[in-house]
Amino acid sequence: xxxxxxxxxxxxxxxxxxxxxxxxxxxxxxxxxxxxxxxxxxxxxxxxxxxxxxxxxxxxxxxxxxxxxxxxxxxxxxxxxxxxxxxxxxxxxxxxxxxxxxxxxxxxxxxxxxxxxxxxxxxx
Amino acid sequence: xxxxxxxxxxxxxxxxxxxxxxxxxxxxxxxxxxxxxxxxxxxxxxxxxxxxxxxxxxxxxxxxxxxxxxxxxxxxxxxxxxxxxxxxxxxxxxxxxxxxxxxxxxxxxxxxxxxxxxxxxxxx
Amino acid sequence: xxxxxxxxxxxxxxxxxxxxxxxxxxxxxxxxxxxxxxxxxxxxxxxxxxxxxxxxxxxxxxxxxxxxxxxxxxxxxxxxxxxxxxxxxxxxxxxxxxxxxxxxxxxxxxxxxxxxxxxxxxxx
Amino acid sequence: xxxxxxxxxxxxxxxxxxxxxxxxxxxxxxxxxxxxxxxxxxxxxxxxxxxxxxxxxxxxxxxxxxxxxxxxxxxxxxxxxxxxxxxxxxxxxxxxxxxxxxxxxxxxxxxxxxxxxxxxxxxx
Numbered sequence: 459x460x461x462x463x464x465x466x467x468x469x470x471x472x473x474x475x476x477x478x479x480x481x482x483x484x485x486x487x488x489x490x491x492x493x494x495x496x497x498x499x500x501x502x503x504x505x506x507x508x509x510x511x512x513x514x515x516x517x518x519x520x521x522x523x524x525x526x527x528x529x530x531x532x533x534x535x536x537x538x539x540x541x542x543x544x545x546x547x548x549x550x551x552x553x554x555x556x557x558x559x560x561x562x563x564x565x566x567x568x569x570x571x572x573x574x575x576x577x578x579x580x581x582x
Numbered sequence: 583x584x585x586x587x588x589x590x591x592x593x594x595x596x597x598x599x600x601x602x603x604x605x606x607x608x609x610x611x612x613x614x615x616x617x618x619x620x621x622x623x624x625x626x627x628x629x630x631x632x633x634x635x636x637x638x639x640x641x642x643x644x645x646x647x648x649x650x651x652x653x654x655x656x657x658x659x660x661x662x663x664x665x666x667x668x669x670x671x672x673x674x675x676x677x678x679x680x681x682x683x684x685x686x687x688x689x690x691x692x693x694x695x696x697x698x699x700x701x702x703x704x705x706x
Numbered sequence: 707x708x709x710x711x712x713x714x715x716x717x718x719x720x721x722x723x724x725x726x727x728x729x730x731x732x733x734x735x736x737x738x739x740x741x742x743x744x745x746x747x748x749x750x751x752x753x754x755x756x757x758x759x760x761x762x763x764x765x766x767x768x769x770x771x772x773x774x775x776x777x778x779x780x781x782x783x784x785x786x787x788x789x790x791x792x793x794x795x796x797x798x799x800x801x802x803x804x805x806x807x808x809x810x811x812x813x814x815x816x817x818x819x820x821x822x823x824x825x826x827x828x829x830x
Numbered sequence: 831x832x833x834x835x836x837x838x839x840x841x842x843x844x845x846x847x848x849x850x851x852x853x854x855x856x857x858x859x860x861x862x863x864x865x866x867x868x869x870x871x872x873x874x875x876x877x878x879x880x881x882x883x884x885x886x887x888x889x890x891x892x893x894x895x896x897x898x899x900x901x902x903x904x905x906x907x908x909x910x911x912x913x914x915x916x917x918x919x920x921x922x923x924x925x926x927x928x929x930x931x932x933x934x935x936x937x938x939x940x941x942x943x944x945x946x947x948x949x950x951x952x953x954x
Contacts, residue, residue, distance in 0.1 A: 469593060469594050470593050470594060470595050470676075470677035471594050471595065473677075474680050474681075477680075481684060481687065481688070484693040485691065485696055485698070486697050487698075490885050492640035492642065493641030493642065494636075494638055495640075495884055495885060497628075497631055497632040497634075498632060498635075498746060498880060498883070498884040499884050499885075500628055500632070501628045501629060501631075501632050501749055501877060501880065502881045504621075504877075505625060505874045505877030505878070506874075506877070507621055507624070508621040508622060508624070508870060510621075511621045511622075512870040513862050515618070516616035516617065517616055517617030517618040517621065518616065519672075519673075527672075531672070531674050532682075532683050532686070534665060534672070534674055534676060534679055535676070535679040535680040535682065535684075536683060537624070537661075538662075539683065539684070541658065541661055541662060541665070542680075544658065545658055548643075548654060548655070552594075552658060552662055553594040553597075553598070555655045555656065555658055555659040556598050556659040556663055556666075557601070558656075558659065559656050559659035559663065560601050560602075560605060560659075560663070562656070563605065564605070567609065569608040569609050572609055573609055573610050574609070574613070614761050619760055619761060622759070622760040622870060623760050623761075625756065625873055626754075626756060626760060628753075629750045629754070630750075630753070632746060632749065635746070636743055636746040636747050636750060637747075717842050718841050718843050719843065721925075722925070722928050722929075725928075725932050726932075729932060729935065729936070732941040732945075733939065733941050733944050733945055733946070734945050734946035735946070737946070740888035740889055740890065741888065741889030741890065742883040742884075742886055742887070742888050742889040745879055745880040745882075745889065748876055748879070748880070748909070749873070749876045749877060749879075749880050752869075752873045752876045753873060755869055756870060756872070759866040759870075763866070764866050765864055765865030765866040765869065766864065766865065767921075778920060778922075779920070779922050779927045780927065780930075780931050780934070782916065782917055782920070782922055782924060783924070783928040783930065783931035784931060785909075785913055786913060786924055786927075786928050787931065787932070789909055789910060789913070790928075796899075796902060798902075798903050798906055800842075800910055801842040803903045803906055803910075804846050804910050804911055804914075805846075806904075806907065807907035807908060807911065808849050808853060808911070811853065812853070817857050821856075821857055821858050822857070822858035822859070822861070
């Protein structure tokens with residue numbers, strides 16, 4: 459796997475962190491934003507996202523209509539926004555953590571060994 | 583709220599999307615990655631993250647040790663990586679969606695009206 | 707819908723409530739069992755259950771092996787046990803609540819109107 | 831731990847299983863009720879339950895009002911109803927599974943060793 463170039467200073471995750479800080483600050487909501495509460499809120503948002511798919515076969519585009527597509531898009535946004543806030547509270551650099559985790563996953567699941575193997579994948 | 587500058591081409595979310603595409607491609611795992619399955623995997627990862635906080639008071643730094651901090655960091659990475667893959671499958675620009683959702687939230691929760699108000703916040 | 711007969715005194719949900727009270731009491735774990743913490747633990751257990759199904763087509767019996775069947779059975783048990791404990795803390799009679807909710811659902815989804823209708827069902 | 835007496839034939843979990851069979855049958859909804867979909871629906875309902883607690887300190891009774899109490903009661907009912915349906919699809923006797931799991935937990939967490947010990951409990 460090629461090492462990704464470091465994101466520039468003007469990065470999307472940094473921009474979202476700044477936006478959420480400003481938003482919560484203006485509302486004095488930081489007091490509610492303990493890591494525990496943010497983790498709980500994150501799991502609620504993920505469930506709201508998953509709800510759109512629960513009775514569908516695969517969630518492919520032709521199973522959705524425009525209202526669903528927009529709702530799914532907004533739920534994904536909510537998930538990212540809570541994740542960014544939790545990372546901010548925990549002092550975690552999300553991008554660095556994700557790159558690090560990908561490297562660990564590459565060792566754990568060697569491509570040559572797990573290719574297209576659902577059995578292996580199920581044990582993931 | 584000031585409008586955030588557009589992220590550069592060399593953006594972290596774009597880089598992670600490319601990394602996950604390569605990773606899944608090399609393992610022929612795209613076949614398992616329906617939007618529905620990714621949403622489900624995302625909710626499992628969020629629960630693994632939340633699990634670290636479930637018996638803690640708030641999840642503040644002094645309630646954690648180094649092993650916990652690293653585990654939490656990696657679970658946050660997993661959440662982001664599945665979210666990025668789901669967004670890729672659904673053709674969603676996560677950054678644009680998040681900025682759009684923040685603007686909607688700003689209208690829905692006017693700062694002057696909800697400031698520090700737990701009651702209002704609880705109805706969020 | 708025929709009204710179900712009231713469960714006898716020697717009921718499974720009552721028996722499980724008593725078992726979990728004894729178990730937590732013997733370990734002095736009641737102090738950790740706030741409704742909020744139990745709700746969080748419940749959602750973690752549900753995710754551990756869902757994890758077994760995330761890459762499967764439907765979770766039908768022939769997609770499972772004995773190890774999976776046992777693991778699923780035990781995760782379902784954990785979900786029930788946390789639910790029973792949360793209900794105990796909140797003073798909720800789970801059986802009465804479920805019968806009441808079924809009656810509300812029967813009004814909300816009249817059989818003649820929603821029969822086999824995935825569209826209606828998706829809005830559920 | 832004393833062994834609980836077997837539940838009578840007229841048991842609450844059996845009654846709820848019968849009610850949900852009738853309800854889904856009358857609506858021809860069994861076709862949507864794969865184990866995977868039911869597990870997903872279950873996790874959505876659990877999140878709707880958890881949502882009521884996410885910004886509260888502990889979820890103790892004095893932090894709730896009557897509307898919240900009723901909503902929480904109904905969400906617990908939904909969780910139980912989906913769990914009962916999943917158990918029915920998987921052929922799992924929920925009561926027997928829960929009693930079996932309690933026995934395993936008693937071995938895993940000997941009372942004398944874990945009493946009131948948050949550290950041990952956190953590793954749960």
